[in-house]
Amino acid sequence: MRLPYFQYHSPRSLKAAFMLLKKIDGKGLIMAGGTELLNRMKFRLIEPEHIISLSIIKNLGNISIRENQEIEIGTMAKLTDIAHFFEEIKPYKALHEAAYQVASMQIRNMATIGGNIFQDTRCMFYNRSRDWQRVVPPCHKRGGNICHAIKNSKRCLAVYQGDMAPILIALKAKAVFYTPDVFYEMPVEEVFSGNSREPFITGDKKILTSINLAPPERNLFSTYRKYRIRDGVDFPLAGIAVALHKDGDTVANLRLCLTGVAPQPVIVRDVENIANGTKLTEKIIKEIAEMAYNAAHPVANLEDTPDNRRFMVRQIAYDLLMEAIHVSR
Amino acid sequence: MSADNKRGKNREIIKLNVNGTDYHVLVEHRETLLEVLREKLQLTGTKDACNQGECGACTVLLDGRPVLACLVLAMEVRKKKITTIEGLAKDGGLTPIQESFIKYGAIQCGFCSPGMILTTTALLAENPKPTRRQIKKAIEGNICGCTGYNKIIEAIEAVRDKNMDEGS
Ligand SMILES: Cc1cc2nc3c(=O)[nH]c(=O)nc-3n(C[C@H](O)[C@H](O)[C@H](O)COP(=O)(O)OP(=O)(O)OC[C@H]3O[C@@H](n4cnc5c(N)ncnc54)[C@H](O)[C@@H]3O)c2cc1C
Ligand code: FES
Ligand code: FES
Numbered sequence: 090m091r092l093p094y095f096q097y098h099s100p101r102s103l104k105a106a107f108m109l110l111k112k113i114d115g116k117g118l119i120m121a122g123g124t125e126l127l128n129r130m131k132f133r134l135i136e137p138e139h140i141i142s143l144s145i146i147k148n149l150g151n152i153s154i155r156e157n158q159e160i161e162i163g164t165m166a167k168l169t170d171i172a173h174f175f176e177e178i179k180p181y182k183a184l185h186e187a188a189y190q191v192a193s194m195q196i197r198n199m200a201t202i203g204g205n206i207f208q209d210t211r212c213m214f215y216n217r218s219r220d221w222q223r224v225v226p227p228c229h230k231r232g233g234n235i236c237h238a239i240k241n242s243k244r245c246l247a248v249y250q251g252d253m254a255p256i257l258i259a260l261k262a263k264a265v266f267y268t269p270d271v272f273y274e275m276p277v278e279e280v281f282s283g284n285s286r287e288p289f290i291t292g293d294k295k296i297l298t299s300i301n302l303a304p305p306e307r308n309l310f311s312t313y314r315k316y317r318i319r320d321g322v323d324f325p326l327a328g329i330a331v332a333l334h335k336d337g338d339t340v341a342n343l344r345l346c347l348t349g350v351a352p353q354p355v356i357v358r359d360v361e362n363i364a365n366g367t368k369l370t371e372k373i374i375k376e377i378a379e380m381a382y383n384a385a386h387p388v389a390n391l392e393d394t395p396d397n398r399r400f401m402v403r404q405i406a407y408d409l410l411m412e413a414i415h416v417s418r
Numbered sequence: 419m420s421a422d423n424k425r426g427k428n429r430e431i432i433k434l435n436v437n438g439t440d441y442h443v444l445v446e447h448r449e450t451l452l453e454v455l456r457e458k459l460q461l462t463g464t465k466d467a468c469n470q471g472e473c474g475a476c477t478v479l480l481d482g483r484p485v486l487a488c489l490v491l492a493m494e495v496r497k498k499k500i501t502t503i504e505g506l507a508k509d510g511g512l513t514p515i516q517e518s519f520i521k522y523g524a525i526q527c528g529f530c531s532p533g534m535i536l537t538t539t540a541l542l543a544e545n546p547k548p549t550r551r552q553i554k555k556a557i558e559g560n561i562c563g564c565t566g567y568n569k570i571i572e573a574i575e576a577v578r579d580k581n582m583d584e585g586s
Contacts, residue, residue, distance in 0.1 A: 091448065092448040094428070095428070095447060096428045096447060097448075099494075131469070140447075142491075194484060194537065194555075194559055195474060195477055195484045196471060198480075198484060199489065321559065
């Protein structure tokens with residue numbers, strides 16, 4: 090599979106990259122590690138005329154602890170390095186777990202956090218070969234007006250399967266973007282549009298520079314687990330991120346976020362109303378697992394049935410929270 | 419096809435350092451490292467199988483770290499040290515990992531072997547005493563259709579055990 094023709098650029102600064110992106114006006118895309126982008130191009134799902142690589146811009150791949158103890162993950166930080174860095178920072182251990190479960194060692198050595206967040210939504214009727222595309226009528230995401238997963242669906246139902254965004258959202262991380270005047274930030278969950286065809290409100294014209302995390306707190310426990318057929322390489326068919334703040338032995342705050350079940354990561358709403366201030370008994374955990382189950386609405390467009398994926402959401406939520414009360418004690 | 423024909427074929431002469439040798443190569447911007455290694459440098463030890471990041475047959479080392487040559491543009495690796503399977507043997511002598519793969523029957527058709535051996539080389543360089551679990555995790559991205567993996571894991575463990583005996 091050859092890539093389509095394009096012009097490659099490797100600007101030396103964020104400013105140069107930004108200006109270039111502006112100049113080519115929608116005809117090009119940013120490339121980080123390329124592990125997601127190049128595959129979509131090989132399948133001719135997209136054919137940008139320009140590729141703007143961020144690879145030689147200095148300091149974009151650093152992971153650093155600031156004076157105020159905030160942690161800044163540069164957008165070009167490799168998942169291998171993220172997995173390594175957070176292994177020893179216990180409150181943020183979930184970042185180690187999530188990064189370590191993405192794809193394979195080779196891909197983690199190339200893949201970046203920015204690229205991981207901004208990966209496109211996926212569907213087994215969309216991420217297909219050119220031969221398939223020739224014989225199967227185009228769906229919403231390919232510019233047509235049908236959906237192969239749910240007949241009659243008026244909209245695209247492709248799924249967001251990123252592994253890093255859910256835990257970043259559970260941890261209330263901030264995404265920082267570049268403009269020549271200011272760097273501006275927004276909560277990670279706000280970059281998602283909820284629309285499978287155009288999954289990000291930031292479109293193709295924004296450059297993420299870093300992800301910022303609050304200083305790690307000792308009373309924070311975080312964890313991430315994904316459901317997949319093979320224990321390696323596979324994308325999540327469902328994934329659950331948990332961030333649990335404790336106050337002594339009661340819950341100060343609990344946040345759950347799902348991936349692989351909708352066009353965007355799904356925050357399980359209202360768990361804090363049930364969990365906060367309690368000791369998180371098994372009864373409450375069962376209730377929360379049920380809420381996670383109800384928040385997940387997968388459809389038949391990935392490698393396992395919606396029923397199984399939803400069931401796994403409930404099971405993993407239960408398992409993670411049961412483990413959490415033991416570990417965080 | 420339409421877009422392919424209309425667009426200019428952007429080409430450039432770049433310098434690539436492969437197995438310690440500098441090569442000046444004329445590459446198209448769209449060419450992957452895999453295409454350049456196999457078609458322009460005739461280094462066909464790096465295999466082209468799935469061409470979409472799934473199988474690890476195209477694994478090479480970039481500054482010592484395993485990556486997939488099918489998912490990296492040649493333009494991106496101009497300043498890096500690239501190691502392919504051809505670069506491992508020194509003066510005609512195989513590395514202990516290569517010897518072990520042969521001894522333990524970890525090579526059948528051999529298609530996965532270059533990638534598998536490079537991944538293993540990087541693993542053992544970073545962690546000379548990996549557990550069985552760590553070995554399995556490291557080779558998760560290298561698909562082998564022949565051996566059933568056990569022989570491969572045994573071959574790697576044999577090198578590890580030798581490392582341990584030698585106290586390295
Ligand atoms: C075999 C295989 C298995 C995989 N398994 C998983 C998995 O289990 N879990 C998972 O989450 N992913 C998986 N992936 C997808 C992908 O490898 C990862 O998501 C990876 O983290 C993408 O990062 P990248 O740097 O390679 O992104 P790229 O491919 O470079 O970019 C991805 C997208 O992000 C945009 N982008 C990148 N950087 C920026 C930036 N700074 N600002 C704005 N936009 C930006 C690009 O324009 C592009 O649209 C898999 C891929 C393959 C090939
Ligand atoms: S050929 Fe590159 S991973 Fe299969
Ligand atoms: S030996 Fe044939 S694929 Fe591994």
